[in-house]
Amino acid sequence: MSDQTLNLEFIEYDLPNGLHCILYQDNTKPNVCVMPAYQVGAKDEIKGQKGIAHLFEHMMFQGSENVSKTGHFDSVMKAGGTCNAFTGFDSTVYFDLLPSNNLELALWLESDRMNSLNITQTNLDNQISVVLEEKKQVIDNVPYGTMTENYLKHIFRGSQYEIPVIGLEEDIKSFSVKEALNFHDNYYSPENCVLMISGDINIEKTKDLILKYFGDIRKKNLINREKNIISELESDEELTVPDNVQLPVVSICFQIPGEESEEDFDLEYFTEIIANRESSRLHRKYVYEKNIFKSVHAEKIALKDAGILILFAMLNPGTDIKLAADILNEEIRLFYDNDINDREFERIKNQLEFRNVTKNLKMNNISI
Template sequence: MDNVHFEEYDLANGLHVILHKDINEPNVIVGTKYHVGSKNEEIGKTGYAHFYEHLLFHGTKNIPQGELENIILNAGGYCNAYTNYDVTYYYQLLPAHEYKLGLWVESERMLHPVITQEGINREREIVKEEKRMRYDNKPLGNSYFEMMSKMFSDETYGHNMIGSMNDLNVASKEDFEAFFKTYYIPNNACLVVSGNINIKETKKWIKLYFKDISKGKKIKRPKNFNRLSGLEKHTERTVKGLKEESIVIGYPLMAQSDADAPAMQIITAILSGDSDYSYFENHLNLKQDTIIKRIKASSDFWEKESTLRITATVKNKNSEPYLLQKIEQQIALLKNTPVDTTLLQKVKKKFESAYVDYFYHAETFADKVSNYYHLYPKTTDIKSLIENFNKVTTDDIQRVAKKYLDKNNSVVIVYHPE
């Protein structure tokens, strides 16, 4: 990806800036990604990162309450945000000539948001409803976070990203303001502008809007990412509303910037990717299997830890040993038998196609490159992304499978219908 060019630099206050010019893109993405997510929250003060994702849309000293989104919409754009374990990202997609509006909005959000008690009270109810709809009202809505809680401590990756409603209920306006002052500072942020921009002019406006925002104090980040020493390796629960016997198996993995991460992503695809090469689909013969109804593997990669998750629905509560045996057979195949080279090339091409697409869309590129700044050793490591996949060998697949996919390090959660 040597033909993908971007420029990066820091303002005096520590704000990191990434500029990416694409003359074929009619729009521009202006986003600010803060290096704060749920893993930065204290026990008893969970949910603050996600809560601020909501609060910072309310308004500022110069943007009336409730008007931020309308300002972007009236300019022909849209805005959104997300929070995960590692980062919180706010962004606008705008017509290219409106990039200054996006810069102004992001500077307003960082410099002087207006947080009111009324707004906090309103958002508490909105977040509660979001939690009910996305997680609590679905029989297995919290299964991913339950798996994480079995492997990692509550201080980091072990608690739900959306947080505890009890914590949010008792949080004061002062608690939220303290969180903002700690993390929503220029030296903890990456401003990214991607699209059909004039680099020189964009730099001028960035300096104008952001140079007077004061640098914050150095952030104390969590350092202990040790996995739980006493893994609760097997859990069974009865779930109201669940229709089928369901099983989740989780394996703790490496940090997302680890050299073995591309091989593990390929392993996940081999287990549960396209039907023409998926081990689960082709080797387990699911159409004829009377015990396993559905099975899927997925992996999630975070700054300090990652996971492989296998989810399955089975015939009844006596099906667990059969399922685990079948899964272990496929993992043993990865460990002990070299993957067919044609199959490996197919998987690599899938990844290459997906990532090339990322690079040629301003929205996905801005998100990806700002992740690389915050979560990888160097932003420019993004240029080796496809190369790192293409370098994975059949030996790497076997070595990585042996290193990480040990059933003795896995957790199993069995969900029984009520």
């Protein structure tokens, strides 16, 4: 769904130090979302520092020059808001969602940790332990938890997308204060940040506040990115991963074009029509009618330079793995051969557009 259909009017401009600002005014509710997105992620990590981008997301909540160790969380929560962050391959995004009369508070908090961060050995050691525990809980000790790690390793071999965002345990354990400080100096600067503010704001007053808190932060010009070389797969690969699970999963993974490609809608449409609805082909035929699959799911992960599309099928007891793989390949072939009709296409298209509209009505999603 286009911005025009939603009647979203964005104001975009740059500060002299390179900070790119995007403002969206919506005064229907007394809330505001402040979202600085730094153009740094796992793909910017060098050898020996795999996981530092995600670790640094944690470090950004450990205090800065004028904010105590828990001060960011405490200040936002005391104001009646919430804050969080997430790290991807291409960017690291922070957000503060709070009542609009606390906009200035959020801008002060974000500018303070952009300009100066309190990185000590104690804080670093603490967050290394937190991240290692997180890795155990969400990947290492979770059924099917290493699947994405294996996809990346084979689909993006030799590229900056090869290692998962959470990183490598041996690298995480060895991060030093000096490396953390260098990472902040290199990437956490105004020219490498997009500041998005949406909600109950006055545009001119918001511009004045942004200039007040971010205008004096100096531009660093320290970024030297390696080119992310994505090699096309030369042949199909088959991988068997032992895991302590009750039901086996068969999955097929493809390398796809990056985000905002011309094929983006077609791929989204594919995931919906083949697997992601109860009325989808795989659900209807093989979960409900033939009882071959316990569940099915398709996922499209679009990154800046490339992406992956994954088709999962969890098998019912007794289902032959080769049969399951043949079924998935056959349904892909039928889709590729244009085995679709106009009614089916329009139904999915309308549902996707409706989902995008309802998602974008949330302030933090508008900012994203």
